[in-house]
Amino acid sequence: MHRPKNEADGDDSVTSKNLHGGQLTVVSRVAHRVDRMLERRFPERRLFLRSDADMRFIRLSPTTQLVAWTGGALVTGWTIIASAILLMDNIGSGSIRDQAEREQALYEERINQLAAERNLRAQEAIAAQERFNIALGQISEMQSALLASEDRRKELETGIEVIQATLRRTMQEREEANEEVAALESKLNATEVTSTERGRIEDMSQTLDILALTLNDTASQRDAAILNAIRADDVVEQMALDHKLMEERNDRIFAQLEDAVSVSLEPLDKMFRAAGLPTDDIIDSIRRGYSGTGGGPLTPITFSTKGEPLDSDSVRANSILEQMDRMNLYRIAAEKLPFSLPLRTSFRYTSGFGPRWGRMHQGTDFAGAHGSPILATGDGVVTHAGWAGAYGRLVKIRHEFGIETRYAHMSEIHVQVGQRVSRGDRIGDMGNTGRSTGTHLHYEVRVNGSAVNPMTYIKAGRDVF
Numbered sequence: 167m168h169r170p171k172n173e174a175d176g177d178d179s180v181t182s183k184n185l186h187g188g189q190l191t192v193v194s195r196v197a198h199r200v201d202r203m204l205e206r207r208f209p210e211r212r213l214f215l216r217s218d219a220d221m222r223f224i225r226l227s228p229t230t231q232l233v234a235w236t237g238g239a240l241v242t243g244w245t246i247i248a249s250a251i252l253l254m255d256n257i258g259s260g261s262i263r264d265q266a267e268r269e270q271a272l273y274e275e276r277i278n279q280l281a282a283e284r285n286l287r288a289q290e291a292i293a294a295q296e297r298f299n300i301a302l303g304q305i306s307e308m309q310s311a312l313l314a315s316e317d318r319r320k321e322l323e324t325g326i327e328v329i330q331a332t333l334r335r336t337m338q339e340r341e342e343a344n345e346e347v348a349a350l351e352s353k354l355n356a357t358e359v360t361s362t363e364r365g366r367i368e369d370m371s372q373t374l375d376i377l378a379l380t381l382n383d384t385a386s387q388r389d390a391a392i393l394n395a396i397r398a399d400d401v402v403e404q405m406a407l408d409h410k411l412m413e414e415r416n417d418r419i420f421a422q423l424e425d426a427v428s429v430s431l432e433p434l435d436k437m438f439r440a441a442g443l444p445t446d447d448i449i450d451s452i453r454r455g456y457s458g459t460g461g462g463p464l465t466p467i468t469f470s471t472k473g474e475p476l477d478s479d480s481v482r483a484n485s486i487l488e489q490m491d492r493m494n495l496y497r498i499a500a501e502k503l504p505f506s507l508p509l510r511t512s513f514r515y516t517s518g519f520g521p522r523w524g525r526m527h528q529g530t531d532f533a534g535a536h537g538s539p540i541l542a543t544g545d546g547v548v549t550h551a552g553w554a555g556a557y558g559r560l561v562k563i564r565h566e567f568g569i570e571t572r573y574a575h576m577s578e579i580h581v582q583v584g585q586r587v588s589r590g591d592r593i594g595d596m597g598n599t600g601r602s603t604g605t606h607l608h609y610e611v612r613v614n615g616s617a618v619n620p621m622t623y624i625k626a627g628r629d630v631f
Contacts, residue, residue, distance in 0.1 A: 329384060440622070
């Protein structure tokens with residue numbers, strides 16, 4: 167027999183309720199068992215709520231207390247960890263900022279010391295060059311006086327020889343006259359002489375007197391000439407001694423000049439080589455740019471040799487002048503290249519040159535206060551001053567030798583395209599424009615269009631500027 171449809175449906179409903187009730191009974195048993203296990207730690211509590219009309223209470227089971235306690239513990243732990251992280255970050259940021267300020271102060275002090283030392287060396291070199299020029303003039307005067315004394319001595323020797331020849335001839339004539347007088351006297355004594363012969367004898371006697379006077383004068387002139395020759399020899403010896411002393415003093419001046427030039431030239435040469443720059447090509451380029459018919463501060467001193475080979479002092483002087491000229495060319499080239507820092511206020515390095523987050527970071531980031539002055543790192547011409555996509559407000563400066571610098575994310579720009587700037591000129595203010603996560607300066611150096619590490623140039627110039 168078949169049951170009616172409604173009866174079958176009723177049986178199915180009863181069965182479903184029984185199954186559902188069985189499941190609830192199992193869950194209740196498990197919950198009750200859990201509550202009994204937790205009662206030792208979390209005994210059941212009742213929270214009474216009283217109003218004007220009645221009083222109610224809320225039963226807090228052990229399970230509810232466990233959930234509440236666990237949630238509170240998690241919230242407390244998270245609060246402690248977050249506070250510790252914030253505290254450590256603040257401490258770390260403060261120490262990094264203090265360290266950056268100390269390094270900045272030491273760096274500026276080092277820059278001032280090096281600038282003072284460089285100025286002192288330059289003044290010493292100028293003073294030494296002036297002493298060298300004065301010494302060269304004194305040497306030239308002493309050489310002229312020495313040559314004049316030598317010519318005078320030769321003239322005196324020639325005069326002495328002429329006087330001695332005249333004296334010998336006069337003495338010979340006197341002896342001949344004496345012999346003739348003696349012969350005439352003997353003839354006079356032997357015979358009677360005529361008036362003519364007597365007059366001849368008187369004439370011969372007067373001639374002898376004149377010859378005697380001439381002989382005395384000649385002897386006096388000879389003695390005076392000999393005395394002048396002796397004095398001339400003394401003057402020549404004294405001048406030779408002075409010339410030797412002058413050479414020794416010049417040698418000391420040369421040594422001081424060579425030391426001063428070497429001390430000044432070595433850091434510059436080291437700076438260019440550390441930056442990987444072709445020093446010889448740069449020096450030749452600067453020399454061609456400053457050469458001309460008018461000469462100038464780079465024109466070396468020339469020495470007149472009158473067709474004769476250069477002496478050792480001239481060769482040494484030319485070598486010093488060549489080094490001084492190279493040092494001057496280095497100084498001019500260094501002003502045109504980005505060897506200095508773009509900031510002089512407090513900052514910290516936040517990201518360097520190289521791969522970052524799977525992409526190439528083509529510059530160095532400096533984080534600082536909003537509005538911090540941004541400075542040109544070398545002489546050049548502004549080729550871009552405006553908005554440039556992800557760079558935000560961007561300034562580009564073209565320097566010599568195919569080098570370009572970029573200054574990105576500025577808040578303000580203080581230069582225009584085509585403007586010529588010098589190292590240390592303020593070109594803008596630090597900001598957070600473009601694709602940027604915070605206030606900072608993104609600084610790039612490019613050589614012939616390819617990005618290079620800016621710190622290579624900054625570190626190379628750190629011991630000079």
